[in-house]
Amino acid sequence: xxxxxxxxxxxxxxxxxxxxxxxxxxxxxxxxxxxxxxxxxxxxxxxxxxxxxxxxxxxxxxxxxxxxxxxxxxxxxxxxxxxxxxxxxxxxxxxxxxxxxxxxxxxxxxxxxxxxxxxxxxxxxxxxxxxxxxxxxxxxxxxxxxxxxxxxxxxxxxxxxxxxxxxxxxxxxxxxxxxxxxxxxxxxxxxxxxxxxxxxxxxxxxxxxxxxxxxxxxxxxxxxxxxxxxxxxxxxxxxxxxxxxxxxxxxxxxxxxxxxxxxxxxxxxxxxxxxxxxxxxxxxxxxxxxxxxxxxxxxxxxxxxxxxxxxxxx
Amino acid sequence: xxxxxxxxxxxxxxxxxxxxxxxxxxxxxxxxxxxxxxxxxxxxxxxxxxxxxxxxxxxxxxxxxxxxxxxxxxxxxxxxxxxxxxxxxxxxxxxxxxxxxxxxxxxxxxxxxxxxxxxxxxxxxxxxxxxxxxxxxxxxxxxxxxxxxxxxxxxxxxxxxxxxxxxxxxxxxxxxxxxxxxxxxxxxxxxxxxxxxxxxxxxxxxxxxxxxxxxxxxxxxxxxxxxxxxxxxxxxxxxxxxxxxxxxxxxxxxxxxxxxxxxxxxxxxxxxxxxxxxxxxxxxxxxxxxxxxxxxxxxxxxxxxxxxxxxxxx
Numbered sequence: 001x002x003x004x005x006x007x008x009x010x011x012x013x014x015x016x017x018x019x020x021x022x023x024x025x026x027x028x029x030x031x032x033x034x035x036x037x038x039x040x041x042x043x044x045x046x047x048x049x050x051x052x053x054x055x056x057x058x059x060x061x062x063x064x065x066x067x068x069x070x071x072x073x074x075x076x077x078x079x080x081x082x083x084x085x086x087x088x089x090x091x092x093x094x095x096x097x098x099x100x101x102x103x104x105x106x107x108x109x110x111x112x113x114x115x116x117x118x119x120x121x122x123x124x125x126x127x128x129x130x131x132x133x134x135x136x137x138x139x140x141x142x143x144x145x146x147x148x149x150x151x152x153x154x155x156x157x158x159x160x161x162x163x164x165x166x167x168x169x170x171x172x173x174x175x176x177x178x179x180x181x182x183x184x185x186x187x188x189x190x191x192x193x194x195x196x197x198x199x200x201x202x203x204x205x206x207x208x209x210x211x212x213x214x215x216x217x218x219x220x221x222x223x224x225x226x227x228x229x230x231x232x233x234x235x236x237x238x239x240x241x242x243x244x245x246x247x248x249x250x251x252x253x254x255x256x257x258x259x260x261x262x263x264x265x266x267x268x269x270x271x272x273x274x275x276x277x278x279x280x281x282x283x284x285x286x287x288x289x290x291x292x293x294x295x296x297x298x299x300x301x302x303x304x305x306x307x308x309x310x311x312x313x314x
Numbered sequence: 315x316x317x318x319x320x321x322x323x324x325x326x327x328x329x330x331x332x333x334x335x336x337x338x339x340x341x342x343x344x345x346x347x348x349x350x351x352x353x354x355x356x357x358x359x360x361x362x363x364x365x366x367x368x369x370x371x372x373x374x375x376x377x378x379x380x381x382x383x384x385x386x387x388x389x390x391x392x393x394x395x396x397x398x399x400x401x402x403x404x405x406x407x408x409x410x411x412x413x414x415x416x417x418x419x420x421x422x423x424x425x426x427x428x429x430x431x432x433x434x435x436x437x438x439x440x441x442x443x444x445x446x447x448x449x450x451x452x453x454x455x456x457x458x459x460x461x462x463x464x465x466x467x468x469x470x471x472x473x474x475x476x477x478x479x480x481x482x483x484x485x486x487x488x489x490x491x492x493x494x495x496x497x498x499x500x501x502x503x504x505x506x507x508x509x510x511x512x513x514x515x516x517x518x519x520x521x522x523x524x525x526x527x528x529x530x531x532x533x534x535x536x537x538x539x540x541x542x543x544x545x546x547x548x549x550x551x552x553x554x555x556x557x558x559x560x561x562x563x564x565x566x567x568x569x570x571x572x573x574x575x576x577x578x579x580x581x582x583x584x585x586x587x588x589x590x591x592x593x594x595x596x597x598x599x600x601x602x603x604x605x606x607x608x609x610x611x612x613x614x615x616x617x618x619x620x621x622x623x624x625x626x627x628x
Binding site for chain 1: 338340341349352353359360362363366388390391393394395396397400401404422423424425426427428429430432433435436437441442443444445447449451452460461462463464465466467485488489490491492493494495496497499500501502507510511514
């Protein structure tokens, strides 16, 4: 398959929208009509919870798949509902792919050697079964990783990415308030820890740079830290940057724009709550029109980001 | 429920064995007789793979539950078989608990705020369902965590641990060859990155110190790095230390013993491959006696560790 960075950059260009729809389906994000329906129709509460989430996700995908290039599924919100939740995760991913969206598995995996290989097989690669057959389980296009264990924990993912046109986003500077606890610690060579991680991400990604000059070994840099984002864009000229923290977490479009290159590409901005719960801010719509609210917010976000990128390019 | 550190320390003392059985069931660890049987009996290769793993795990638990206090399940090796694999994970955990063993979920989760909360709910806590009921999904006694995102990513787990007598082991110095890529970087205050993480682990764990003087906020320190382990034992006097890397990864008992306190407690040593695949080194046993080989190796490992701890205490 084609290089992941090229597939993502191409799709963003085609849609003129560097947004990723974050599907972090907490039950209280799901409109009451859907929750009530499933609680009534499905006697098993675990199954009902998962089915409500799946129905919500599918409606959001339907409402945005022609204007948003990718989804990001946050594994925690599916795992917490056990096997039924993981079935909803798999069905969400299959549905998004069938609608032409790229899928980023937000799993932040980190482990060593054979174990990292097992995660790579399960999430972006293929698993060998007992009869020698090979099956793609999750089959995401890319996944998030944590690099604390060093290259041992990243190499197996790079191998799968090279072989199968898949990609990864490595945590560099996260969007949360305590991101600095370890990431900002100063090293004796003057760099911070997150800059040291960034330097490795750039180095590891060079063999996976595609036609757009961007690598399938990308980075996560929060929209909540514009100053760091400016530095990191320069330190990682080839990394595709996944930008969380826009919207509900407080990052604005100009902050998010700091992660884009001087060509106006090379980044994709995630929004979860602000897209999923857009209906909660719409007094003019009934709750049943939640998908319309999400689509309207997606268009507003797209225009907001594109205007900020224009301002940055000057 | 009682403090996790007390439950673990008590069980280690009762069995006089600081070993954790690592259940990292790669298919090629599973004896051919079990694999052949399932490949023949179960037409769905994914189900057959998971059932072979589950049968193997249960036999290993049966063979060791009276002499080994805990199991550690490495999530990657279950996730890679999809929903069937995760069902085998859940059944393995339930089986080990029913046999009286403590369960450490080796999932190395790391995320922020509400997402960390979702992981904590799913793995060591309880999930609220659509009808308001609460269910424990994985219900492990403890889990592994990665602290790169700072306290935001740890606090939700500490809260669940305090409320429910659960625990966690935070990656400090991992056992793999490239552990030093980031963990060994020198800070401008003279500490290394892993020492900075260790200092936080000790600090975060103080409210969860139990009767044995050990905290339910523990640390992961590889048996492959004895010098670092000695320093870390002093830096984290209260942390319960989970020690991977003994056996197949090259760590010996004296190296593992560096993570124990001067009272000879405060650590638990994991072995996966050397216990699971013990039968592969036994020419005197038929492959069908794999469980006997694991039990023999568990007794040898117990005695090896206890002798090393004795030597350390002098």
